[in-house]
Amino acid sequence: MSEMIRLEQVCLRFKTGFALDGLSFQVESGQVFGFLGPSGAGKTTTIKLLTKQLVKDSGQIYLFGKPVEEVSRDDFEKIGVLTDTNGLYERMSIEENLKFFARLRGVSPERGTELLKRMGLYDSRKTPVKKCSKGMRQRVSLAVVLLHSPKLLFLDEPTSGLDPATIQEVHRLLLEMKDEGTTIFLTTHNMEEADKLCDCVGILDQGKLVTSGSPLELKLRYAHDQINIRTRSGEMITVNKDTAGAEKILEIARAGQLMTVHSQEPNLEEIFLMLTGRKF
Amino acid sequence: MNLKKTGILYGKDLNDFIKNPGISVAALIPVLFVVLYRSIGLADALGDYASYFLLNIGTVMSIAMVALLLVSTSVAEEKEKFTLRTLMMSNVKASEFLLSKILVTLTVMLLCNALIFILSGTELSALPFYLVCCVLGSASLIMFSACIGIMARDQMSTSIYQIPIMLLVMLPALLSGFNSFIGTLASLTPIAAMMSLFENFQAGQLVSAAALQNLAVMLVWIAVPSILFAWLYRRKGIDN
Numbered sequence: 439m440s441e442m443i444r445l446e447q448v449c450l451r452f453k454t455g456f457a458l459d460g461l462s463f464q465v466e467s468g469q470v471f472g473f474l475g476p477s478g479a480g481k482t483t484t485i486k487l488l489t490k491q492l493v494k495d496s497g498q499i500y501l502f503g504k505p506v507e508e509v510s511r512d513d514f515e516k517i518g519v520l521t522d523t524n525g526l527y528e529r530m531s532i533e534e535n536l537k538f539f540a541r542l543r544g545v546s547p548e549r550g551t552e553l554l555k556r557m558g559l560y561d562s563r564k565t566p567v568k569k570c571s572k573g574m575r576q577r578v579s580l581a582v583v584l585l586h587s588p589k590l591l592f593l594d595e596p597t598s599g600l601d602p603a604t605i606q607e608v609h610r611l612l613l614e615m616k617d618e619g620t621t622i623f624l625t626t627h628n629m630e631e632a633d634k635l636c637d638c639v640g641i642l643d644q645g646k647l648v649t650s651g652s653p654l655e656l657k658l659r660y661a662h663d664q665i666n667i668r669t670r671s672g673e674m675i676t677v678n679k680d681t682a683g684a685e686k687i688l689e690i691a692r693a694g695q696l697m698t699v700h701s702q703e704p705n706l707e708e709i710f711l712m713l714t715g716r717k718f
Numbered sequence: 719m720n721l722k723k724t725g726i727l728y729g730k731d732l733n734d735f736i737k738n739p740g741i742s743v744a745a746l747i748p749v750l751f752v753v754l755y756r757s758i759g760l761a762d763a764l765g766d767y768a769s770y771f772l773l774n775i776g777t778v779m780s781i782a783m784v785a786l787l788l789v790s791t792s793v794a795e796e797k798e799k800f801t802l803r804t805l806m807m808s809n810v811k812a813s814e815f816l817l818s819k820i821l822v823t824l825t826v827m828l829l830c831n832a833l834i835f836i837l838s839g840t841e842l843s844a845l846p847f848y849l850v851c852c853v854l855g856s857a858s859l860i861m862f863s864a865c866i867g868i869m870a871r872d873q874m875s876t877s878i879y880q881i882p883i884m885l886l887v888m889l890p891a892l893l894s895g896f897n898s899f900i901g902t903l904a905s906l907t908p909i910a911a912m913m914s915l916f917e918n919f920q921a922g923q924l925v926s927a928a929a930l931q932n933l934a935v936m937l938v939w940i941a942v943p944s945i946l947f948a949w950l951y952r953r954k955g956i957d958n
């Protein structure tokens with residue numbers, strides 16, 4: 439696996455204060471990296487730095503192993519970016535939008551048609567964008583971003599504000615992209631989404647990385663050292679993960695009373711609360 | 719700069735111009751005005767003066783509507799609807815984005831002005847030189863329009879920035895009756911210089927001090943917004 443993205447001690451200050459404060463992390467090729475954090479944490483700012491929409495104050499940013507300043511226009515052809523505000527041409531139909539962006543990207547119009555089918559938009563392809571729902575627009579935007587089959591995909595809250603059915607659809611698509619080897623950097627404030635899609639997550643708070651690792655790693659790292667047992671009589675018993683606890687479980691099992699055993703793993707939300715002392 | 723991408727953007731922008739009645743009707747108003755003037759017989763009352771009058775007023779109106787408004791209005795819309803962001807993220811350069819809009823403006827303006835010229839009844843052999851004058855006279859306004867496109871955040875602030883430049887276009891018509899000082903001032907505006915250069919041509923005085931002065935006035939006017947544009951662009955970029 440080669441490295442796709444690396445940040446080293448990146449800082450960026452706005453007039454209002456630090457947006458990013460010594461941010462470091464890296465993303466390997468083929469990974470789905472989830473950037474998690476509450477609103478205002480600096481997720482969008484990070485994507486803007488990585489896609490040259492903003493310039494850092496200090497630190498180093500590498501893309502495809504090159505300093506971001508040296509990333510060329512040709513390198514940029516390998517990238518797809520879905521910003522938090524991707525606009526479409528309202529007076530044009532879904533299909534016309536896709537055909538236009540396909541021409542800009544130098545791919546065949548059939549590629550646009552293929553994506554429309556995959557997004558479930560083919561039947562409504564003649565609809566003017568101004569008559570489309572938010573979920574439809576987001577799917578069209580995603581199709582536009584995928585037209586040139588990017589190797590590296592930046593998605594800024596791709597499912598925020600969408601209905602559950604569309605969210606499922608988008609998730610299925612992203613997993614397909616991952617299977618095709620695309621590296622995906624996505625931001626979200628939805629912990630379940632990160633859990634489901636990501637090989638690795640970084641939790642961001644106030645411009646700093648609080649923790650990172652695979653969702654499972656994090657859960658184990660921050661797991662409570664306790665096990666919950668339910669007995670046949672419906673009683674709930676909590677024991678520690680030590681010899682005494684194991685003996686207690688054994689004792690209940692011998693008495694034929696053991697119903698369920700659960701180790702308590704925190705979800706990502708609880709980990710965030712544990713690390714920052716604040717609710718997500 | 720990638721000319722293929724510029725060409726694709728040009729196709730989209732021209733199509734959008736046609737599909738957007740708010741802008742395309744505005745561009746046709748000066749042409750319709752000349753048609754109306756001729757059809758209700760008002761032009762006949764003016765006699766020999768008619769073609770001169772119609773060409774002048776039609777050209778000034780057309781340049782005000784198209785050269786000044788088109789680039790800035792369409793950039794403002796792309797900012798407001800965030801399509802500019804989508805284009806930038808599709809690896810389009812700001813120079814390609816703006817060049818396409820400038821080319822559409824020139825296309826539409828030259829088409830409208832050629833129609834106005836023909837409808838005004840001016841000697842047809844002067845048409846090519848007239849169109850050259852139109853490009854020279856409107857270039858400064860197109861560049862001002864591009865500056866407004868960079869400065870303004872939305873369509874609302876765009877229309878406010880457009881007002882002072884609109885006055886620059888209208889000034890000669892508004893001040894033509896005044897005393898010599900104000901009259902001189904008016905002749906230093908790009909549109910007055912443009913029409914005056916065309917008159918020099920018609921009078922066979924293209925090689926004269928007056929013609930040279932008119933040309934110089936237009937070139938200075940082109941330089942001002944171009945320098946402003948370069949400065950603004952370096953400071954702010956286009957998508958901010």
Ligand SMILES: Nc1ncnc2c1ncn2[C@@H]1O[C@H](COP(=O)(O)OP(=O)(O)O)[C@@H](O)[C@H]1O
Pocket residue numbers: 452453454456457475476477478479480481482483484
């Ligand atoms: N252009 C800007 N000017 C000033 N402050 C900004 C600007 N953009 C973002 N910020 C601030 O930087 C912080 C991080 O913002 P952002 O990256 O948008 O957060 P997120 O995407 O995680 O919600 C916020 O406090 C926000 O107010």
Ligand SMILES: [Mg+2]
Pocket residue numbers: 478481482483522594
């Ligand atoms: Mg954001």
